[in-house]
Amino acid sequence: MSVDERLRIGLSRNALSMTPDVDTLLESALARRRRARRARWAGAAGGLAAAACALAVVVLPGGLGRDRGAPTVPADATASVDVRGRYTGEVAALPTAPSVAGRWVLEFRDAGVLVVTAPPAYPGVVSGVLYAVEGDELRTDLFSQDLCSGLSLGRYAVARTATGLTLTEVDDPCAPRVAVLAPTAWDSVP
Amino acid sequence: MDRDEERDYEWVYRAGFASVARTVFLIVGSRAVAEEITQDAFLKLLQKWSTVSDYERPEAWARKVAVRMAIRHVGRERSRPLRELRAQPRPTDPELPDPEVAHAVAGLAPMQRAAVALYYWEDRPIVEIARILQVSESTVKQHLYRARARLAVSLREEVTGDVR
Numbered sequence: 001m002s003v004d005e006r007l008r009i010g011l012s013r014n015a016l017s018m019t020p021d022v023d024t025l026l027e028s029a030l031a032r033r034r035r036a037r038r039a040r041w042a043g044a045a046g047g048l049a050a051a052a053c054a055l056a057v058v059v060l061p062g063g064l065g066r067d068r069g070a071p072t073v074p075a076d077a078t079a080s081v082d083v084r085g086r087y088t089g090e091v092a093a094l095p096t097a098p099s100v101a102g103r104w105v106l107e108f109r110d111a112g113v114l115v116v117t118a119p120p121a122y123p124g125v126v127s128g129v130l131y132a133v134e135g136d137e138l139r140t141d142l143f144s145q146d147l148c149s150g151l152s153l154g155r156y157a158v159a160r161t162a163t164g165l166t167l168t169e170v171d172d173p174c175a176p177r178v179a180v181l182a183p184t185a186w187d188s189v190p
Numbered sequence: 191m192d193r194d195e196e197r198d199y200e201w202v203y204r205a206g207f208a209s210v211a212r213t214v215f216l217i218v219g220s221r222a223v224a225e226e227i228t229q230d231a232f233l234k235l236l237q238k239w240s241t242v243s244d245y246e247r248p249e250a251w252a253r254k255v256a257v258r259m260a261i262r263h264v265g266r267e268r269s270r271p272l273r274e275l276r277a278q279p280r281p282t283d284p285e286l287p288d289p290e291v292a293h294a295v296a297g298l299a300p301m302q303r304a305a306v307a308l309y310y311w312e313d314r315p316i317v318e319i320a321r322i323l324q325v326s327e328s329t330v331k332q333h334l335y336r337a338r339a340r341l342a343v344s345l346r347e348e349v350t351g352d353v354r
Contacts, residue, residue: 002347002348003338003345003347003350004310004338005347006291007291007310007341008311009288010288010290010291010292011288011306011310011311012311013286013287013288014215014216014286014287015212015216016212017284017286017287018208018212018215018221019208020207020208020211020228022203022204022207025207025229026200026204026207028229029229029232030196030200030236032233033191033236099222123220123222123226125229145229
């Protein structure tokens, strides 16, 4: 057999062994687009709200002056845990997802942006991850584009420790996400 | 993007994704990485949809982007120190129907891999491969000539004729 013939047959057989789940991937692509658009709108709305507040402070100094020193948070509201910062954790291999093993870095930024740095061998998508904290509960869509595709957000009880952060599962239908986030000691890094 | 545009994009995505992903797979040698690269290329297509949707074949744009990303990926992987690569756990792909060909192609330089995938799997003419890889036709022929010679040795097959 000539090398050309061998290559045509061999490459064709190998290529056809790849059968991506196109529907799920398409849905994920469109969801990312929608999320990005929502984030842009939220940013714009936030900017407008900030501008409106600044204007109110400038225009109505007397009216608001009387309330200076009064608590701005209602008595029944709970202050949210401030998780902003960078944390690193060593994740063990999972039988169902061996590629998650290694050192992960989570950076909780303003505006609910979670920047995730995966171990070099992790082949999944970790861009465009979002989070939100309400009281001591953190919600995130980490792995929503692959390992947790089609599943709802993960909810975790979050607590600051002397060295970093702990996340305890409250409700998360995605086992790989639980296995990465919950048992790992997330140490604060500069 | 309105509903009609989204429908058009969905159609292009459904029609082209698997084909592009397979070509990328032949270049990078990993299903997971191929899927990720192809998804990134189609996300770029989505971002530029208002412009690219006017092209005659929008999926060709995504294919070109994906192939170039695949070449860059292979180049980066090859430049990583061997010790570092060995230390990382590798995602396990299911067995390939023809592992010998896959192994032989994995021994080629990134551009040679891409030229081989586009020529032998996609059956594209040299002029089109040159356009996708952004090199001259003679450079594509050179890549194919060297790749064939090397593959003939590793696969213990004979080289007959020449590329068209």
